[in-house]
Amino acid sequence: MLLRLALAVSLVLAALTPASAATPWWEPVARPAPDSQINVTGEPFKGTDGQGRVRGFVDAHNHLMTNEGFGGRLICGAAFSEKGVADALKDCPEHHPAGLGAIFEAIVTGDFDGHDPVGWPTFKDWPSYTTVSHQQNYYAWLERAWRGGQRVLVQDLTSNATLCIIHPFKDRSCDEMASVRLQAQRTYELQAFIDKMFGGPGKGWFRIVTSAEQARDVVTQGKLAVVLGIETSELFGCRTFLDIPLCNKDSIDRGLDEMYALGVRSAFLCHKFDNALCGVRFDSGTQGGVINAGQFLRTGQWWQTEVCKGPQQDNPIGTVGPNALIPASAVAPQYDPAKRCNVRGLTSLGEYAVQGMMKRHMMIEIDHMSVKAAGRTLELAAQKNYPGIVSSHSWMDAQWTEKVYQLGGFVAGYENDPGTYVAQAAAYEPLRRKYDVAIGFGSDYNGVGSHPAPQTGVTYPFRSYPDGPLVDRQRTGERVWDINVDGGAHVGLLPDWVEKVRQLGGDQLVQDMLGGAESYLRTWSSTQRWRS
Structure with missing residues (x-):
C-alpha cells in the first residue's frame, strides 16, 4: 500500500513539474513568469575539502x-x-x-x-x-x-x-x-x-x-x-x-x-x-532618543545608567527631545556621560x-x-x-x-x-x-x-x-x-x-x-x- 502511494505521489509531482535532463541541479525546473533575474552564471560549489570542512559565507x-x-x-x-x-x-x-x-x-x-x-x-x-x-x-x-x-x-x-x-x-x-x-x-x-x-x-x-x-x-x-x-x-x-x-x-x-x-x-x-x-545595550543618536521614549511607554521607566565596572561599555544614549510619543509632563533624565552602562x-x-x-x-x-x-x-x-x-x-x-x-x-x-x-x-x-x-x-x-x-x-x-x-x-x-x-x-x-x-x-x-x-x-x- 505504501509503495503504491509513494509511486502515485511521484507520478503527480512529475506531472506538475516535469524534470529535464538538461536542467542543472542549481536551476529550477519551472520558475514563475515573469520574475526577477538572478544574474549569476555557473555551478555553486558543494562538497567538503580533504579535511571534511564545508565552505560558504554566513549571514548570521x-x-x-x-x-x-x-x-x-x-x-x-x-x-x-x-x-x-x-x-x-x-x-x-x-x-x-x-x-x-x-x-x-x-x-x-x-x-x-x-x-x-x-x-x-x-x-x-x-x-x-x-x-x-x-x-x-x-x-x-x-x-x-x-x-x-x-x-x-x-x-x-x-x-x-x-x-x-x-x-x-x-x-x-x-x-x-x-x-x-x-x-x-x-x-x-x-x-x-x-x-x-x-x-x-x-x-x-x-x-x-x-x-x-x-x-x-x-x-x-x-x-x-x-x-x-x-x-x-x-x-x-x-x-x-x-x-x-x-x-x-x-x-x-x-x-x-x-x-x-x-x-x-x-x-x-x-x-x-x-x-x-x-x-539592553542602548541605542545612540536620534534613534536612541526615540527608542528610550518607547522604553518609557512600554516599561514605565527610562533607561538608567551607572559607571561601568570594567572596560566594556554600553552605547551613549541619544537625546530625548520633544516627542509625540510621550506626554508633555514626562521629562527624560539628563544622562551623565561618565555613566555609560545600563544599571x-x-x-x-x-x-x-x-x-x-x-x-x-x-x-x-x-x-x-x-x-x-x-x-x-x-x-x-x-x-x-x-x-x-x-x-x-x-x-x-x-x-x-x-x-x-x-x-x-x-x-x-x-x-x-x-x-x-x-x-x-x-x-x-x-x-x-x-x-x-x-x-x-x-x-x-x-x-x-x-x-x-x-x-x-x-x-x-x-x-x-x-x-x-x-x-x-x-x-x-x-x-x-x-x-x-x-x-x-x-x-x-x-x-x-x-x-x-x-x-x-x-x-x-x-x-x-x-x-x-x-x-x-x-x-x-x-x-x-x-x-x-
Missing part, C-alpha cells in the same frame, strides 16, 4: 519575514507570493501618492519629500540602501546571494509590540509571540514554494535545518542551510512594567518548548527595551532562561544585551563550559570577543560599509588565528537598520570568490542594480558587497569569510554535544 542575522511583523503593515512587499512577483513586490496602499504616507520611513530616515511608491516592474526608488519600510529579502534576491557563495542563513523572527502599537497602519495583533509563530509558518511556506520550483519536496536550495548535522549535509550538497532564530523585545511575553515582571519560570519553559518544537535554535533574551529577562543586567528570570536554553542546547545571542547582562551570561556559560554563544551583528562590546572565542562561540560583524567591515576584521584577525575561527556577517535586512552606501570600483561581471560563479548586475523588472550606484539595496547584492570587501581586504579575508560556514557549524555542533 537576517529577517526574511518582517513584513508579517509589527502589525503586518510596516514593511511593504513580501519575500514571495504564490501570485507572483507583481503581488510580492507591491507597495503598501498608504504609501501613495508619491510615498508621502510612509510615515515610519520619513521619521527614521528624515526623508519627508516622499518617494516613488511603485515596485514591480519599475522599482524607481525602492528597495534602496536607506529604506526601512520596503522589502529587501525577495526570494530570488536571496537565491542570488546563495548562488554567490552564501551557505548559512540565520532567519530571525522579529517584531516589536510598541512600534506596532504606535504605527498607524496594522491589520493584526501586536503580540510579538503571535507574530513569531506566523513568521515561522511563512518561512516553512517559502521552503515549500522553492521546493515546488525545483521539482518537489526536499529538492529546493532553501533548507530549514534543526541540527548542525542537518546543516552540514545541506551545505555539503551546495544548498543554503536556514536556521530559525528569534529577536524580539518581549520574548515569551517577558515584559516588565515599573520593574514588575509580567512572566514567570513556567511561561519561560512553555515558550522555550514551543519555540524548540517550531524549529527555533537561537534567540535573543532582550532587544531595544529592558524586559523581565535583561537590560540593569541579567535578572533572576533571565538566568533561568539562559539555563533553559543551555538545557535545550540552543544558541544564546548576546548582541543587544547590556554590558552587565552579557557579562553575566558569559560567566554562566564559562561555569558550564557552554560553547553556544553568538554575536551576530556587532551589537556587543567588541572587548567580549576573545571571551566568546574561548568558549567556542561564533562572532559575525555587521554588514557595514566595506571599509568599516574590513577594518574591524583586521583588528580581530590575531584572535581568529589564535582560536582557529573564521568570520561571518549579519546583514540585518528588513531589520530597520542601515546598509552600505554606493561604492566605487566594482567591475561587472566578477567572480564572487576566486573559483566561484560569474556575477553580473542584478535585474528585476525594468530596474538594474549596481553596487557602485545603489549600495546594499537588497540581499541579492551581498556578493557585490563581498567583492568590494575583497578589493579592500584582500583574498585572504574572503577565504576567512568562506570559512564562516564551518566555524558556525562547529559552534552549533559543540553546543549540541555539550553535557552539563
